Amino acid sequence: MTLDVARLRAETPGCAHVLHLNAAGSSLPSRRTLDATLDHLRLEAEIGGYEAADRERETLDGFYPAVARLIGAEAGEIAFIENATRAWDMAFYSLDFQPEDRILTCVSEYSSNYISYLQVAKKTGAEIVVVPDDRHGQIDLGALERAIDKRTKLVSISHVPTQGGLVQPAEAVGKIVNDAGVLYLLDACQSVGQLPVDVNKVGCDFLSVTGRKYLRGPRGTGFLYAKARTTSHIEPVFLDNHAARWTDDDAYTVVDDAKRFENWERYFAGVIGLKVATDQANELGMEAIWARLRTLADGLRARLAPLRGITVTDLGQVQGAIVTFAVAGADHTALKLALRAQAINVSVSTQLSSRLDLRGRGLRDVLRASVHVYNTEEELDRFVTALDAYTSRRMS
Numbered sequence: 001m002t003l004d005v006a007r008l009r010a011e012t013p014g015c016a017h018v019l020h021l022n023a024a025g026s027s028l029p030s031r032r033t034l035d036a037t038l039d040h041l042r043l044e045a046e047i048g049g050y051e052a053a054d055r056e057r058e059t060l061d062g063f064y065p066a067v068a069r070l071i072g073a074e075a076g077e078i079a080f081i082e083n084a085t086r087a088w089d090m091a092f093y094s095l096d097f098q099p100e101d102r103i104l105t106c107v108s109e110y111s112s113n114y115i116s117y118l119q120v121a122k123k124t125g126a127e128i129v130v131v132p133d134d135r136h137g138q139i140d141l142g143a144l145e146r147a148i149d150k151r152t153k154l155v156s157i158s159h160v161p162t163q164g165g166l167v168q169p170a171e172a173v174g175k176i177v178n179d180a181g182v183l184y185l186l187d188a189c190q191s192v193g194q195l196p197v198d199v200n201k202v203g204c205d206f207l208s209v210t211g212r213k214y215l216r217g218p219r220g221t222g223f224l225y226a227k228a229r230t231t232s233h234i235e236p237v238f239l240d241n242h243a244a245r246w247t248d249d250d251a252y253t254v255v256d257d258a259k260r261f262e263n264w265e266r267y268f269a270g271v272i273g274l275k276v277a278t279d280q281a282n283e284l285g286m287e288a289i290w291a292r293l294r295t296l297a298d299g300l301r302a303r304l305a306p307l308r309g310i311t312v313t314d315l316g317q318v319q320g321a322i323v324t325f326a327v328a329g330a331d332h333t334a335l336k337l338a339l340r341a342q343a344i345n346v347s348v349s350t351q352l353s354s355r356l357d358l359r360g361r362g363l364r365d366v367l368r369a370s371v372h373v374y375n376t377e378e379e380l381d382r383f384v385t386a387l388d389a390y391t392s393r394r395m396s
């Protein structure tokens with residue numbers, strides 16, 4: 001199935017205002033998502049927040065099966081959490097690390113995750129092992145297999161890094177990790193909504209996602225998937241009266257399903273917005289979305305590669321919707337702001353997001369142009385022309 005791009009653009013209010021190549025930061029939501037979010041905020045203001053939640057209970061509850069359908073999970077395996085980092089944290093910090101434990105990760109790992117490894121290593125004595133990349137710049141599967149030993153408690157990687165087009169071979173990693181009987185945490189912040197992700201094929205025990213990026217949901221939304229079969233014994237690091245019941249003066253019982261990882265208080269309008277955005281991804285179909293994003297991103301890489309002074313920096317055998325590149329001698333942030341003055345949105349990924357990867361490649365930072373379904377080939381031409389004009393002005 002191919003997507004009706006003209007219709008998708010007409011249904012995306014932001015397309016009338018900006019050439020948005022920052023889906024990996026925060027993408028443009030559809031009118032349907034925007035309206036559903038605003039309608040709920042309005043209802044809260046008109047009849048009261050608790051009363052609005054009661055009235056919209058069915059839609060709010062519909063969040064769980066919508067997300068479950070998208071990733072091949074059960075509704076009871078999904079927790080609404082306000083962003084990908086906290087979703088990831090709820091899984092990671094709930095594991096009881098001991099001094100002899102080892103945490104295996106990858107070179108392109110996201111900074112917040114790595115900071116958490118460092119903190120846990122500092123507090124518990126657990127060891128961090130970074131599995132090297134193969135010649136394609138993705139995790140070396142042979143090295144991963146060799147690195148897993150009796151002490152390995154967790155394999156934790158980012159599916160798609162913040163700083164490039166790389167798509168890690170998450171399913172092949174899952175096979176190795178599952179065969180070894182080790183826990184597998186997948187940061188799918190940039191991948192869910194971008195490409196088809198089936199948790200059963202990936203074989204992960206936990207998966208964390210944000211709403212605002214490739215799912216096109218509102219900011220301040222996200223979710224955690226926790227596989228029932230392998231994680232139901234894990235008690236969350238934080239509990240409240242939604243995640244657990246106070247059953248006696250000196251006793252509590254943790255709820256059975258993944259809601260034990262949630263907060264009671266949350267952004268209800270955001271839950272509805274993310275549900276609607278997820279419904280739309282399900283309706284369009286992840287295969288069709290992925291095909292479109294790859295066509296656009298490959299087309300952008302092909303346009304950038306021949307330009308003087310520009311080096312495309314994406315790694316991996318499979319490359320997705322995040323296109324990164326370096327402009328020789330340019331201040332990437334100044335270039336981003338110059339483009340923004342022309343209503344063209346891109347972003348800059350720095351070593352603060354992924355130190356091991358960018359530093360290892362001698363890159364201080366990279367420009368990031370990340371496409372979504374509403375982008376067009378004509379927009380890519382316009383972007384490349386604006387970029388070329390900027391670099392030519394600087395070089396002349």
Ligand SMILES: Cc1ncc(COP(=O)(O)O)c(C=O)c1O
Pocket residue numbers: 024083084085086110112158160161162187189190209210211222
């Ligand atoms: C790979 C990856 N993981 C995690 C995050 C953090 O997501 P959030 O800001 O929703 O917590 C990001 C954000 O850019 C990311 O790119």
